[in-house]
Amino acid sequence: MTSGTTTPAPTPTVDWAAVRADFPFLERRIDGEPLVYLDSAATSQKPRQVIEAMASSAACGYGPINRSAYRLAGEATDRYEGARAAVARFVNAPAAHEMIFTKNATESINVVAGAWGRANLGAGDVVVLTHMEHHANIVPWQMLAADRGIEIRWVPLTDDGQLDLTDLDALLDGAKLFSFTAMSNVLGTLPPVAQLCRAAHDAGALTLVDACQFVPHNATDVQAWDADFVVFSAHKMCGPSGIGLLWGREALLDEMPPFLGGGNMIGNVTLDGFTTAPLPDKFEAGTPPITEAVGLGAAVEFLETIGMDAVRRHEMDLTRYALDTLGQRYGSDLVVHGPSNVEVRGGVLSFAFRDLHPHDVSQVLDERNVCVRAGHHCAKPLMRLLGANATARASFYVYNTTDDVDALAEALDGATDIFGL
Ligand SMILES: Cc1ncc(COP(=O)(O)O)c(C=O)c1O
Incomplete structure (x- = not known):
């Protein structure tokens, strides 16, 4: 056993739609479409209270x-x-x-x-x-x-x-x-x-x-x-x-x-x-x-006000959903690095998709307003161990939903179309 479990006790239900309503960035439209922000591990969006x-x-x-x-x-x-x-x-x-x-x-x-x-x-x-x-x-x-x-x-x-x-x-x-x-x-x-x-x-x-x-x-x-x-x-x-x-x-x-x-x-x-x-x-x-x-x-x-146990539980649910959805859709074409057990991992998914360069993946996703990070994530020694120069990384926070995961999965289809894979 080498990881810490941080599974919280059951918490009162949170109105996640109300939480989302506190984030003005979700009102932004690019090409008429909303943003799917999946880069909170780099930096998070701010609620109106802040x-x-x-x-x-x-x-x-x-x-x-x-x-x-x-x-x-x-x-x-x-x-x-x-x-x-x-x-x-x-x-x-x-x-x-x-x-x-x-x-x-x-x-x-x-x-x-x-x-x-x-x-x-x-x-x-x-x-x-x-x-x-x-x-x-x-x-x-x-x-x-x-x-x-x-x-x-x-x-x-x-x-x-x-x-x-x-x-x-x-x-x-x-x-x-x-x-x-x-x-x-x-x-x-x-x-x-x-x-x-x-x-x-x-x-x-x-x-x-x-x-x-x-x-x-x-x-x-x-x-x-x-x-x-x-x-x-x-x-x-x-x-x-x-x-x-x-x-x-x-x-x-x-x-x-x-x-x-x-x-x-x-x-x-x-x-x-x-x-x-x-x-x-x-x-x-x-x-x-x-x-x-x-x-x-x-x-x-x-x-x-949300409660940190509720935040953890929400992200465990999203991570589980993302691992299942991407796994079912792409099988071995999409490799998520790190533990598969959500009890011992947080909502950060670094992945390799087919043989596409992570920067290409990120750019194609951006055309569909899905924001993911591509690069070495300031962890070059770890990248070398993974045998990669870079990965694409999707990360979750309180304003993300399973719809965002679906948007990511669908946008990856777009990458497949563009690069003819
Ligand atoms: C694990 C970890 N440590 C340290 C840092 C550095 O944080 P900051 O750039 O806010 O100093 C980061 C930023 O991504 C991080 O993910």
Whole structure:
């Protein structure tokens, strides 16, 4: 057993048509036809609650954070800190001040590599990664390897795209950090996060969980995981781009040096040096993403209103339907990478279709208004293991329906016609 199941308990029925009605992009027509957006693993669409919260805050509630005594600034600060509290609650973080706003998940990982890593890792120290990581969770460690001579070890994959944990204990032996994804952006695989954190801690290593694909689609509990650092991005969870999250245990964040220096992150500055502000300001140098934080707070409330167990269940249903529909229609002509069991995968389907290049597939689908991603998905080491330069990838979210899956299947027929297959 190498993956984590995240099957939720039964939840009250959600009115998914009403959820769709909250997304203005669904009113858009191209060539008179609606859009079928199947690229939420790259970035999600925004509901009107998020758009309106950001617009109203930018229009009449905008002001600086933390540095002024007047009421407008106070209100802006309250909204900014309210968003922090909301997102901390959303992932069950013990305290809001452990939740750091960054630019995106990539920057969050760079904060850990650049601040914790530089303070704690030297030549020969080991960081363990997996073969299914996004470049965001590879390159910062490779930069540290080049700079500091750390060793990187890799957890391999099974044939069905799960983590092969056979030699995990040996890989973790002597390691300082195990940094791994909670859900693959290519395979959809859901590794068993709590089990991996336990194994890392038993070996004396800390953990960083890249929850970029997990948090938007599943109920998340960083305390139940017993993780040390968790990162994710607002733009994949119905929020805006430009704001990401780093949650870390307070003691670790307190011990770490700051990552960026400048305004807001200082306690005091003299000609001889500086002291750092308490958390979270210590890691939020400069003017932060003020309006984006408001959007993130609204996104959290929007998802909480639906309920994350319901979101997970909806996506399991869509994924099952897609695997069945595409399997019945195209048989071995369409290969979906990753586990076939929806209990251990999320709503991300990377596929090869006949011998068509994924970019051609994506372009033909676009002519039918079906938006799928084609490329290496920032996971080139994994692509090499799959024996592909690229895949086409369809991914689901709260605004997708089985009609969207049918539209994808029918549009693939179009690709068959065009290329005469
Ligand atoms: C698993 C995973 N990690 C990290 C990232 C990086 O996220 P961002 O570009 O928001 O920093 C992504 C983005 O696709 C991802 O899918």
